[in-house]
Amino acid sequence: MAxxxxxEQLLKAGLVTSKKAAKVERTAKKSRVQAREARAAVEENKRHSLSVINSLANSKNKRRWRKNIKLR
Known part of the structure; x- marks a missing residue:
């Protein structure tokens, strides 16, 4: 038995109408989609911040390297 x-249990017991159950299904799907989009946006922001941090670190290292060469 599945x-x-x-x-489905609430519908079978008569505690909710089929219209209400259908509305809950639609809302649940929208919520899952919104959550997925939010997670994707957070990941994109993380990747962007890491790339900015890396580029700043690289430019700082280049400046140090040039300064060391000038001092020699």
């Missing part, structure tokens, strides 16, 4: 989801 396990029923909570919404």
């Amino acid at each position: 396990k029923l989801t909570l919404q």
Whole structure:
């Protein structure tokens, strides 16, 4: 016997209408999509900040290297 989801159990018990259950399904799907998009945006921001940090570190190292060469 297949396990029923909570919404299916509530519908079968008559505690919610099919219209309400359908609305909950649509809302749940939207929420999952929004969460996925938010995670993707956070990852993109992390990648961008890391690239900025790396470029700043590289430019700082280049300046130190040039300064050392001038001192020699």
